[in-house]
Amino acid sequence: MTGVLVADGDRPREGGPGRKEVEVAVGVLVRGDGAFLLTSRPEGKVYAGYWEFPGGKVEAGETVEQALRRELIEEIGVEIGAVHPWRVERVDYPHALVRLNFCKVYEWTGELHMHEGQQCSWETLPVKVQPVLPGTVPVLKWFAEERGFAGATHAG
Numbered sequence: 001m002t003g004v005l006v007a008d009g010d011r012p013r014e015g016g017p018g019r020k021e022v023e024v025a026v027g028v029l030v031r032g033d034g035a036f037l038l039t040s041r042p043e044g045k046v047y048a049g050y051w052e053f054p055g056g057k058v059e060a061g062e063t064v065e066q067a068l069r070r071e072l073i074e075e076i077g078v079e080i081g082a083v084h085p086w087r088v089e090r091v092d093y094p095h096a097l098v099r100l101n102f103c104k105v106y107e108w109t110g111e112l113h114m115h116e117g118q119q120c121s122w123e124t125l126p127v128k129v130q131p132v133l134p135g136t137v138p139v140l141k142w143f144a145e146e147r148g149f150a151g152a153t154h155a156g
């Protein structure tokens with residue numbers, strides 16, 4: 001065991017064991033009532049239709065925070081306030097080895113607009129939308145721990 005979550009062992013991997021990690025900035029928007037925002041992955045991307053937290057790849061020269069601010073304007077049309085780094089998770093997908101930098105965000109301005117044809121849903125535990133992206137599932141567990149929630153965090 002390497003401690004790396006393997007999302008889909010049946011598909012061929014790109015690159016060898018030394019392949020480069022892709023940094024990803026992920027925003028966990030939490031409303032005053034505790035609900036958190038999930039969005040569906042748009043058509044044309046890997047895992048299209050799966051639910052995740054909004055965000056995307058960190059570009060060259062960007063910090064995680066800068067990437068998160070850019071991605072959330074591009075994807076969901078909101079300008080975020082303070083960014084609170086939460087946890088980092090590495091996921092070994094067939095398409096890429098990703099390092100997910102989950103950040104909590106409690107303040108933002110602007111109305112939600114799904115600019116990439118995604119869907120969005122304010123959720124609490126247990127999450128009603130499905131399927132949830134493998135790399136997103138641990139976040140639901142962290143929320144469950146924080147909130148003293150027992151039972152399945154999502155369907156499937």
Ligand SMILES: Nc1nc2c([nH]c(=O)n2[C@H]2C[C@H](O)[C@@H](COP(=O)(O)OP(=O)(O)OP(=O)(O)O)O2)c(=O)[nH]1
Pocket residue numbers: 024025026045052053054055056057058091093096098100133134135136
């Ligand atoms: N945004 C986001 N990505 C996640 C989560 N969980 C998870 O495993 N990922 C993975 C899926 C992708 O492999 C990667 C994010 O890359 P992406 O393809 O969505 O990034 P991007 O918006 O920059 O897309 P592009 O440049 O390829 O168009 O991180 C999550 O909760 N949110």
